[in-house]
Amino acid sequence: MTATIEQTGPATSVGEVPTFEVTLRVRRFLPEGPRGDESYWDDHVLTMHGTDRVLDALHKIKWEQDGSLTFRRSCAHGICGSDAMRINGRNRLACKTLLKDLDIRKPITVEPIKGLPVIKDLVVDMEPFFASYREIMPFLVTSGNQPSAERIQSPEQRAVYDDTTKCILCAACTSSCPVFWTDGQYFGPAAIVNAHRFIFDSRDEAATQRLEILNDKEGVWRCRTTFNCTEACPRGIEITKAIAEVKRAMITRAF
Amino acid sequence: MQTHQYDVVIVGAGGAGMRAALESSTRARTAVISKLYPTRSHTGAAQGGMCAALANVEEDNWEWHTFDTVKGGDYLVDQDAAEVMAKEAIDAVLDLERMGLPFNRTPEGKIDQRRFGGHTRNHGEAAVRRSCYAADRTGHMILQTLYQNCVKNDVEFFNEFYVLDIILDKDLAHEDVPEGEPVSVAGVVAYDLATGEIHVFRAKSVILATGGAGKIFKTTSNAHTLTGDGMALALRRGLPLEDMEFFQFHPTGLAGLGILLSEAARGEGGILRNGDGERFMERYAPTIKDLAPRDIVARSMANEVREGRGAGPNKDYVLLDLTHLEPAHIDAKLPDITEFARTYLGIEPYTEPVPVYPTAHYAMGGVPTNITTEVLRNNTDVVRGLYAAGEVACVSVHGSNRLGTNSLLDINVFGKRAGVAAAEYAASAAFVDMPDDAAAGTIAELEAMRSRPDGERVADLRRELQESMDRGAQVFRTEASLTETLAVVKDLQKRYGRVSVQDKGRLFNTDLLEAVELGFLLDLAEVVVVGALERKESRGGHFREDYPDRDDANFMVHTMAYRRGDAAAADAAGIPPHEIRLEPKPVVVTRYQPMERKY
Numbered sequence: 001m002t003a004t005i006e007q008t009g010p011a012t013s014v015g016e017v018p019t020f021e022v023t024l025r026v027r028r029f030l031p032e033g034p035r036g037d038e039s040y041w042d043d044h045v046l047t048m049h050g051t052d053r054v055l056d057a058l059h060k061i062k063w064e065q066d067g068s069l070t071f072r073r074s075c076a077h078g079i080c081g082s083d084a085m086r087i088n089g090r091n092r093l094a095c096k097t098l099l100k101d102l103d104i105r106k107p108i109t110v111e112p113i114k115g116l117p118v119i120k121d122l123v124v125d126m127e128p129f130f131a132s133y134r135e136i137m138p139f140l141v142t143s144g145n146q147p148s149a150e151r152i153q154s155p156e157q158r159a160v161y162d163d164t165t166k167c168i169l170c171a172a173c174t175s176s177c178p179v180f181w182t183d184g185q186y187f188g189p190a191a192i193v194n195a196h197r198f199i200f201d202s203r204d205e206a207a208t209q210r211l212e213i214l215n216d217k218e219g220v221w222r223c224r225t226t227f228n229c230t231e232a233c234p235r236g237i238e239i240t241k242a243i244a245e246v247k248r249a250m251i252t253r254a255f
Numbered sequence: 256m257q258t259h260q261y262d263v264v265i266v267g268a269g270g271a272g273m274r275a276a277l278e279s280s281t282r283a284r285t286a287v288i289s290k291l292y293p294t295r296s297h298t299g300a301a302q303g304g305m306c307a308a309l310a311n312v313e314e315d316n317w318e319w320h321t322f323d324t325v326k327g328g329d330y331l332v333d334q335d336a337a338e339v340m341a342k343e344a345i346d347a348v349l350d351l352e353r354m355g356l357p358f359n360r361t362p363e364g365k366i367d368q369r370r371f372g373g374h375t376r377n378h379g380e381a382a383v384r385r386s387c388y389a390a391d392r393t394g395h396m397i398l399q400t401l402y403q404n405c406v407k408n409d410v411e412f413f414n415e416f417y418v419l420d421i422i423l424d425k426d427l428a429h430e431d432v433p434e435g436e437p438v439s440v441a442g443v444v445a446y447d448l449a450t451g452e453i454h455v456f457r458a459k460s461v462i463l464a465t466g467g468a469g470k471i472f473k474t475t476s477n478a479h480t481l482t483g484d485g486m487a488l489a490l491r492r493g494l495p496l497e498d499m500e501f502f503q504f505h506p507t508g509l510a511g512l513g514i515l516l517s518e519a520a521r522g523e524g525g526i527l528r529n530g531d532g533e534r535f536m537e538r539y540a541p542t543i544k545d546l547a548p549r550d551i552v553a554r555s556m557a558n559e560v561r562e563g564r565g566a567g568p569n570k571d572y573v574l575l576d577l578t579h580l581e582p583a584h585i586d587a588k589l590p591d592i593t594e595f596a597r598t599y600l601g602i603e604p605y606t607e608p609v610p611v612y613p614t615a616h617y618a619m620g621g622v623p624t625n626i627t628t629e630v631l632r633n634n635t636d637v638v639r640g641l642y643a644a645g646e647v648a649c650v651s652v653h654g655s656n657r658l659g660t661n662s663l664l665d666i667n668v669f670g671k672r673a674g675v676a677a678a679e680y681a682a683s684a685a686f687v688d689m690p691d692d693a694a695a696g697t698i699a700e701l702e703a704m705r706s707r708p709d710g711e712r713v714a715d716l717r718r719e720l721q722e723s724m725d726r727g728a729q730v731f732r733t734e735a736s737l738t739e740t741l742a743v744v745k746d747l748q749k750r751y752g753r754v755s756v757q758d759k760g761r762l763f764n765t766d767l768l769e770a771v772e773l774g775f776l777l778d779l780a781e782v783v784v785v786g787a788l789e790r791k792e793s794r795g796g797h798f799r800e801d802y803p804d805r806d807d808a809n810f811m812v813h814t815m816a817y818r819r820g821d822a823a824a825a826d827a828a829g830i831p832p833h834e835i836r837l838e839p840k841p842v843v844v845t846r847y848q849p850m851e852r853k854y
Contacts, residue, residue, distance in 0.1 A: 032760040151353070204355075
């Protein structure tokens with residue numbers, strides 16, 4: 001159990017959801033273990049509380065039953081992006097998914113996100129994901145002398161790219177994309193989201209270069225508009241819309 | 256084992272570490288070692304803003320900001336450091352804007368500013384709009400912007416590497432090194448989580464930027480990973496820790512969960528109410544009410560609950576009321592925190608007040624530094640080549656209570672200073688010899704925990720520690736509560752010598768690292784409690800019910816805590832006996848003499 005949710009006082013009284021039993025069915029992969037490179041399902045029956053999240057259930061297993069269960073986590077409230085997982089077949093953050101919002105009559109399945117190499121249990125190699133991110137020039141590019149005060153940007157200009165500034169690089173979107181699963185070269189939605197964040201920033205001067213990068217055969221045109229990414233995003237970013245805006249900008253060069 | 260050599264090694268990739276890296280990487284060969292991917296760092300969880308007297312929306316100046324910082328810290332702030340921070344705040348904000356940070360804007364397109372607790376016009380007349388912000392995800396935007404610029408500058412990262420030792424050329428933990436005698440840093444020892452391999456980094460300069468230690472408490476806004484690593488490593492190597500008894504309890508944690516709801520909620524007009532619906536802060540801080548500094552608000556809330564005026568079925572929290580605000584205004588300015596209330600408590604903040612209670616939030620104390628961020632080994636001598644910035648450090652700009660937004664400011668101002676200073680030092684200094692067996696102690700410790708077949712469980716010890724700290728060393732403290740907690744901590748330290756982990760593997764062994772982190776927490780909890788016992792007064796975040804007044808005659812000094820061990824006298828579990836020694840360090844007073852603190 002996490003240190004922050006164990007209180008029996010207000011937490012249980014606020015939610016007023018009683019204690020319940022739930023089975024967590026976790027996809028295990030322990031290359032150093034007796035089963036080697038074979039991955040397998042592992043069931044744990046747990047007693048949990050109303051405000052508990054999937055992350056709390058994973059911690060309960062790790063801290064009380066099986067210390068070898070391995071997953072990443074840090075902030076535990078949906079802002080650091082460490083714990084994207086496939087929960088009941090959908091990509092979500094374990095720390096933002098309340099158990100009571102799932103169907104607890106059936107086992108809850110927890111698997112690593114797809115399309116990235118699994119290192120151990122729920123931990124995947126994030127390097128290919130960050131490599132795509134780095135390729136799209138995810139930083140402000142300007143020329144000339146720095147102004148002595150701030151650059152001027154109207155609230156309206158800022159609003160154009162507000163949605164895509166919310167990205168926490170958790171990879172829930174990219175690893176939910178069927179194109180990414182079958183073609184590891186595809187930039188993936190997260191990289192396009194972060195390109196969008198700068199392409200539509202009125203202060204930036206490198207939109208053309210970014211659009212050329214994304215015009216590549218592994219770029220935005222691979223998107224099949226399945227909306228998986230938008231559904232997966234724990235930050236509520238309208239990713240498919242952002243990708244469409246990038247596509248449109250590529251055609252019209254209007255940005 | 257692998258060895259590396261860099262001019263500058265930065266430990267930690269949150270705001271302070273990456274701000275430092277942006278400076279040092281252009282001047283010297285730099286590596287950043289981080290136990291997380293940089294964008295996972297807890298800077299990203301900061302919400303409300305970063306104060307700077309830009310005066311974009313109303314009259315303001317850095318001197319008022321300095322005064323507020325000093326008064327907010329209940330006069331334990333080093334005033335030269337506060338002045339540096341308030342002056343350099345303006346460039347720190349502008350630097351971030353130029354790097355691309357998407358600040359909210361005024362209608363004229365300038366950086367917008369809003370009110371925040373303890374930040375006032377003309378020395379306390381009224382709340383002032385000083386906080387520069389990006390909705391309620393300012394920390395997220397700072398972390399992202401700094402990482403983006405690290406990508407741009409091709410900064411070299413070692414991600415998911417845990418630094419487990421700092422190597423100095425003198426053994427300060429066991430030997431008396433006279434004042435004035437030079438002591439230098441040689442490098443660090445790190446553990447690669449993915450492979451389990453040990454890496455030794457030789458460096459001319461080392462910057463500690465490992466963040467805070469909130470996990471010594473149970474109810475906390477801090478990430479699981481905030482285990483005070485840098486502070487504990489310094490302590491174990493014989494360096495002092497300053498003012499560790501001062502811990503900030505943020506008033507508005509989601510009740511029962513501790514998840515932070517930004518002070519910006521009150522900056523934007525939110526009101527705290529008790530179970531009777533009364534706006535109780537009018538009684539405690541008649542001038543600025545809900546925007547009083549955090550220590551005062553947290554204590555007032557706890558007092559309402561204690562005196563039976565709490566809300567809810569158990570009357571054990573108070574309410575943050577946003578229902579009088581326009582939903583559109585809430586969506587524009589506070590989208591994330593209102594979502595937290597919906598996600599985690601099922602509360603709709605448009606129409607229902609949100610249950611809140613204080614949550615352990617920020618360590619005012621840490622590794623002592625001067626204003627150039629050089630680490631002090633006593634009241635005057637620096638360790639050559641060793642720097643610290645951000646929450647791990649104590650400059651001291653926060654004194655006994657940090658003002659809201661001053662942490663994001665601290666990491667930017669002093670992170671930048673650390674990066675510049677470390678690189679400049681490396682340009683003229685030589686490498687210090689690294690002993691061949693530099694990693695031997697670390698390896699032995701890890702192997703002992705990994706190979707111990709059966710023993711104490713990490714999670715049990717950690718829970719007992721956290722519960723005891725919440726019981727005895729939280730918002731209200733007494734001699735009795737602290738004494739009891741200290742006994743628990745001491746006992747847990749003994750039991751820690753018998754800790755074993757279930758995961759015996761080499762690859763990605765987070766079980767093992769949680770055990771290491773627990774050791775850090777136990778070390779630091781002891782220093783917090785010993786300092787709190789000894790400080791027989793109430794000041795800022797440290798409130799002693801048995802000594803409810805500030806006592807400037809005896810305690811207008813910083814606490815320097817040293818730990819000395821006797822390795823030869825280790826007990827059966829291999830734990831050397833040690834003692835915490837406390838010494839005073841004068842507060843730097845320049846412009847402002849201590850006054851009674853009223854709001």
